[in-house]
Structures are given as structure tokens and as C-alpha cells.
Amino acid sequence: MISRKDVVTDSAIAVVAEQGVRGLTHRAVDALAELPVGSTSNVYRTRDALITGIMERIGYLNTQQLERIPELVRAQDADPIEIAIDFCMNWLTTDRNRFYTMMMLSLDPALPPEAVVAKEKNLRAIQDFIMRFAGIDADYARRVNSSVAGMMISELINGTAERAHIEAYLKEFFVWLRSSRENA
Template identity: 70%
Template sequence: MISRRDVVTDSAIAVVAEQGVRGLTHRAVDALAELPVGSTSNVYRTRDALITGIMERIGELNSQQLERLTDTFRADTKPDLEIAVDFCMNWLTTDRNRFYTMIMLSLDPALPDEALTAKQKNMAKFEEFVIRLADVDAEVAHTMNSSVIGMMVTELIAGTADRAHVETFMDQFLTSIPNTANQA
């Protein structure tokens, strides 16, 4: 069963994705979640606390997804390239709100310190995941994450989420990284 905090935070993620960071208010979250006015404020007293809650929730959901992704790679039922493309496409379609909100809040220069910490932890988890999975050093993992996120942001901006484009990018990119060329 999903907690009230998760309902509020998941709704807040959707508000940012639908209305932008400026549209993020306690009332907007209450309305989208179909909760009584004041419900969001009872969970997150301030807007900064709400933003921090969003970044923490995104990190939690991303961690769960990375665990499932690790299991998928270990199961070895699909080629690594297909798994990577599926992951990117999921973020550009099914989990678009989360990805969009993560990017929008990450770009906010006024991100509260606690939210900045949550963002940094989230990015560190991605880099640790890539280090383990691709058997690369931290610098290469950072480059890989930055490149893939850049491609995905480009897809968001274009509004395309074109699987063929994502697949071509990932194929070319993964084969350009020496340690991953054999895995793709």
C-alpha cells in the first residue's frame, strides 16, 4: 500500500512535469492528488521541503529501478543493448514525468541544500551502477551517464522519444567505450 507521503510526492512530481517548477504549489499537488486542501502542507510544511521530498522520492524510485535493471542484465534474456534502450525508452515514455522533473529540478539554481544532497546521492547511485555493470572507472561512468542523459534530454526537447534514434545512439555509444563493446 502506498503511503500518503508517496501519494503527495508522486503527485508533486506530476505537477512539475505538467506545470513546470513555477506551478509547484501545495494547492496544485492537493488538487492533482484529489486530496483535501492542506494535505500536502501537512506532509511538507514548506515548498523547499516539498522539493526535497520530490528529489528524495525520485532517488528512491530510481534506486528501485536500478535494482530491477541489474537483475535484468544478470538474467541474460535480452542483449545488453536492448535492455539499455528499453531503460531509456521507459524514462522517455512511461516514467517521463519522473525524468522530466528530475532534470527540471536539477537545473534549478535555487535548489534547497537538502534537495541538492538528494540529487547528488541519486547521481552517485547511477555512476556506481555504471561502474559495476560496465566495469569502468568513475570518470568513464560519469562520462557515460552525462552522454546518455544528454541524449535523453535532447529527445525530451524534441518531443520525439524515437526508439530507433535511441537505439542508434546507444549502439554507437556503447561500442565506443572499450570495456562495454563486448557486452553490447
Template identity: 75%
Template sequence: MISRRDVVTDSAIAVVAEQGVRGLTHRAVDALAELPVGSTSNVYRTRDALVTGIMERIGELNTQQLERLPDMFHSSGKPAQEIAVDFCMSWLTTDRNRFYTMIMLSLDPALPDEAVAAKQKNMAKIDEFVMRLAKVDAEMARTINSSVMGMMVAELIAGTADRPHIESFMEQFLAWMGTAVTPA
């Protein structure tokens, strides 16, 4: 069963994705979640606490998704490139609100210190996952994340989730990695 906190936070993620960072208010979250007025402020007293809660929830959801990825590699029989494309497509379609909100809040210069810490923790977990999966050092993991994330942000900005473009990017990127990476 989903907790009240998760309902509020998931709704807040959707508010940012639909209305932008400026549209994030306790009332907007209450309305989207179809909760009585004041429900969000009972969970998160301040806007900063709400923003921090969003960043923590995004990290939690990202971690859950990343933890399932190795099983997909083993059970699906798909090549790594196809699974990577599926993962990117998921973040650009099914999980678009979460990805968009993560990017928008990460770029916010007024992000509260606690939210910055949650963002950094999330990015560190993504880097650690890439280090384990690709068997690369921390610097190369950041390079991989920056490259793939940059492509995904470009798709987000363009308003597309063009699978052939993402497949082409991954093919070229993995070919580059094959020549550039020395295992850690």
C-alpha cells in the same frame, strides 16, 4: 500500500511535469492527488521541503529501478544494448514525469541545499550502478551517464522518444565504449 507521503510526492512530481517548476504549489499537489486542501502542507510544511521530498523520492524510485536492472540482464536473454534502449525508452515514456521533473529541478538555480544533497546522492548512486555494471572507474561512469543523459534530454527537448534514434545512439555509443574503455 503506498504511504500518504509517497502519494503527495508522486503527485508533486506529476505537477512539475505538467505545469513546470513554477506550477508547483501545495494546492496544486492537493488538487492533482485529489486530497483535501492542506494535505500536502501537513506532509511538507514549506515549498523547499516539498522540493526536497521530490528529489528524495526520485532518487528512491531510480534506485528501485536500477536494482531490478541486473536481473533483467540475466532473465530476459536480451542483449545489453537492447536492455539499455528499453531503459532509456522507459524513462522517456512510462517514467517521463519522473525524468522530466528530475531534470527540471536539477537545473533550478534556487534548489534548496537539502534538495541539492538529494540530487547529488541520486547521481552518485547512478554513477555507482554504472561502475558496477560496466566495470569502469568513476570518471568513465560519469562520462557514460553524461552521454546517455544528454541524448535523453535531447529527446525530451524534441518531444520525442524515437526508438530507432535511441537504438542508433546506443549502437554507436557502445561501439565507442568498446574502443575507449579499459576496465577499472
């Protein structure tokens, strides 16, 4: 069963995705979650605490999703490129609110210090996963993450999130990745 805190935080993620960072209020979260007025402030006393809670929840959900990838790759006849395409498509469709909110808050210059810590922890977790999964160093993992995230942001901005775009990009990206590793 999902906790009230998770309901509030997941609703807050949706509020940011639908209304932008400026639209994030305790009342907006209560309304979207269909909770009594004051429920969000009972969980997160301040807006800064709510934003920090969002970044922590995003990090948790991202980690849960990343941890399933090795198992998918080990499955019989698994194609790593198809798994990467599915992962990106999931973040651009099913989990679009989470990805969008993660990007919006990550770019917010007024992010509370505790939320900055949560954001940096999430970025490190993604980078560490890429390092372990691909067997590459931190600098290379950062470039891989930046490249794929940049493509995904472009898809969000363009409002496309079409599988054909993601597939073409990732196939070219994997060719470049293999080539650059062989030439290194």
C-alpha cells in the same frame, strides 16, 4: 499500499512535469492528487521541504529501477543493448514525469540545500551503479551517464522519444564504449 507521503510526492513530480517548477504549490499538488486542501502541507510544511521530498523520492524510484537491471541482464538470451534501450524508453515515456522533473529540478539554481544533497546522492547512486555494472572507474562512469542523459534530454527537448532514435544512439554509443575501453 502506497503511503500518503508517496501519493503527495508522486503528484508533486507530476505537477512539476506538467506545470514547471513555478507551478509547484501545495494547492496544485492537492488538486492533482485529489486530496483535501492542506493535505500536502501536512506532509511537507514548506515548498523547500516538498522539493527535497521530490528529489528524495526520485532517487528512491531510480535506485529501485536500477537494481532490477542486473537481473534482467542475467536472464537467458538477454541483450544488454536492448535492456538499455528499454530503460531509456521507460524514462522517456512511462516514467517521463520523473525524468523530466529530475532534470528540471537539477537545473534549478534556487534548489534548497537539502534538495541539492538529495540530487547529489541520486547522481552518485546512478554513477556508482554504472561503475559496478560496467566495471569502470568514476570518471568514465560520469562520462557514460552524461552522454546517455544528454541524448535523453535531447529527445525530451525535441519531443520525440522514438525507439529508433534511442536504439541508433545506444548502438553507436556501445561501439564507441567498447572501442574506447580497448584503446585505454
